[in-house]
Amino acid sequence: MAGSQSGFLVRPAGIADVPALFRIRTAVVENAMTTAELAALGITPSSIAADLDRGEAVAWLALCGGQEAGFSMVRSAEGDVFALFVLPTYEGRGIGRALLREAERWLADRGVVEAWLCTGAEPGLRAPGFYRAAGWREAGRMPDGQLRFVRSLRG
Numbered sequence: 001m002a003g004s005q006s007g008f009l010v011r012p013a014g015i016a017d018v019p020a021l022f023r024i025r026t027a028v029v030e031n032a033m034t035t036a037e038l039a040a041l042g043i044t045p046s047s048i049a050a051d052l053d054r055g056e057a058v059a060w061l062a063l064c065g066g067q068e069a070g071f072s073m074v075r076s077a078e079g080d081v082f083a084l085f086v087l088p089t090y091e092g093r094g095i096g097r098a099l100l101r102e103a104e105r106w107l108a109d110r111g112v113v114e115a116w117l118c119t120g121a122e123p124g125l126r127a128p129g130f131y132r133a134a135g136w137r138e139a140g141r142m143p144d145g146q147l148r149f150v151r152s153l154r155g
Helices: 015-025 035-040 045-054 095-109 127-133
Strands: 008-013 057-064 067-075 080-086 114-119 137-141 147-152
Touching: 008 015, 008 067, 008 095, 015 035, 015 045, 015 057, 015 067, 015 080, 045 057, 057 080, 057 095, 067 095, 080 095, 095 114, 114 127, 127 137, 127 147
Parallel strands: 080 114
Antiparallel strands: 008 057, 057 067, 067 080, 114 147, 137 147
């Protein structure tokens, strides 16, 4: 598994991991959202579990010393990185990069030529710089004001 030599492990996440995904998602500092705010967008533990069960989404969980540290999730039909979050106490260890690589590799292996993702555009957010440094290119804004990034997944 990715990252095991670096003090963390990245493994596929299943339905049993959905509570951990939500614990991480609601504990981040940047782009923070509560369970209620996520639910208002239709993102609930049951909806994510159903997406994972149907194969419409695939996720990875990063563990550091056996503790939940971060996760990423892709949606196959959309060809996007739907989520990538690392708990603040685990930032700066390469976990986000490892989770992003897993997502990119999975999408590329399924024939996605150009992946996309969106992230907040608020001043001071580090996520846009993280994605730029990882080879993603800014490609405009989403209707809700978030930045849209794309990356070619061709060899």
